[in-house]
Amino acid sequence: MNSGATPTVPPSRVSGRPLALVAVAALGVIAADQASKQWAQDALSDGRSRDLLGSFLRLRLTYNPGAAFSLGTNSTLFITAIAVVVVVVLAVTARKLRSVPWALAFGLIIGGAVGNLIDRFFREPGGGRGHVVDFLELPHWPIFNLADSAICVAAALVVLLTFRGIGLDGTREGAHDGADDGASPTTEEAQR
Secondary structure, X not given: OOOOOOOOOOHHXXXXXXXXXXXXXXXXXXXXXXXXXXXXXXXXXXXXXXXXXXXOEEEEEEEEOOOHHHOOOOOHHHHXXXXXXXXXXXXXXXXXXXXXXXXXXXXXXXXXXXXXXXXXXXXXXXXXXXXXXXXXXXXXXXXXXXXXXXHHHHHHHHHHHHHOOEOOOOOEOOOOOOOOOOOOOOHHHHOO
């Protein structure tokens, strides 16, 4: 019997779901990113830009040797090494996740990073220095791709979860402060 007022979900009900979500989200981002990049190379190879949503969203094929916003164009190997470290750290840490929103964030970051790493290793000039395919263009914004979008959405989710005090285990900071008032969320409630 649980001695505290904060009921918890049995670990067997929670433990596998977040890790599976990390994998599904990551694989979904990688597949969508690589398919969209292949499409962009086939459909936009003539060098012309095309309006998708008027002038708000245009399609224009570019190859980016740098990081986001074309920063670090002379540091491609360093950027590649950082991305590999991030993927490894998140993949190892993901085993400890008990929060579905954190699992989604981890999956989006891993998928986005791996999507761009595939370009780094398999596109010209290759060997960790390959140029990333970018093709989505907003006004007054650098051209980007679906992997970049997944990373940005994940970053916003991380900020939100952190701001709300939701930990990787799905509990909220201070949830044990009102142990007898019944106001503390369950682990399952904190995952939402």
